Amino acid sequence: MSSNDIVVLGRLAEAYGIQGWIRLHPFGDDPLGWRRIPVWYLGREGGPWREAELHGLKAHGDGLVVSFVGIADRTAAEGLKGQLIGVPREALPETGDGEFYWADLLGLAVVNEEGALLGKVAALIETGANDVLQVVNDAGEERLLPFVDAVVLEVDKPAGVIRVAWGCDW
CATH class of the missing domain: 2.40.30.60 (RimM)
Known part of the structure; x- marks a missing residue:
């Protein structure tokens, strides 16, 4: 396998x-x-x-x-x-609405509300309080975004995109 x-x-x-x-x-x-x-x-x-x-x-x-x-x-x-x-x-059982397997999020592009590409999901981190997306851009710069409703606006798996409320300079 x-x-x-x-x-x-x-x-x-x-x-x-x-x-x-x-x-x-x-x-x-x-x-x-x-x-x-x-x-x-x-x-x-x-x-x-x-x-x-x-x-x-x-x-x-x-x-x-x-x-x-x-x-x-x-x-x-x-x-x-x-x-x-x-x-x-x-x-694996099917996921419900708003539920995702971590493996399905890896590699998805992360785009903010202005349409700027922040990078791709390289990993997820379990912190206890909430999960965190590790997003890495082409220059190798890393951002850590909390995987919470206030930040993650939409996960569009078919389009390969996660839309977030996150500034480019944060």
Whole structure:
């Protein structure tokens, strides 16, 4: 499976316990809903993806832990630390109005109310308060725009544009 077919959902962190569980840092809302997806893919940034059959996913404290078939002890779980988890796009549920998968926003042009191109979305950052668009222009200059209604006026995925209330000199 190629990287273009996979939507990244999160990153695996440190091992939890001695029975192969590992902490999961999700990159989206409702990660417990991902239990309905039986096969996940594991991989590193830019590397190949491999199938991993989900054994369990549960809330634990203020986070999540996950286990995979064939990962039965702490040592095996430690070997997964830092890997990305993803699933094929067709395995994901449809988004509602005003909802987007981060992967769908990457590469979109960001244009302000005056029609000036501010750059393209290079990444999204989760801050806790709200998500932030990392926008980079052709000169390599970076802007960080909060992904909130007061700033993001419209996301037009078919046109490949995000319209924002943001000045060129901000």
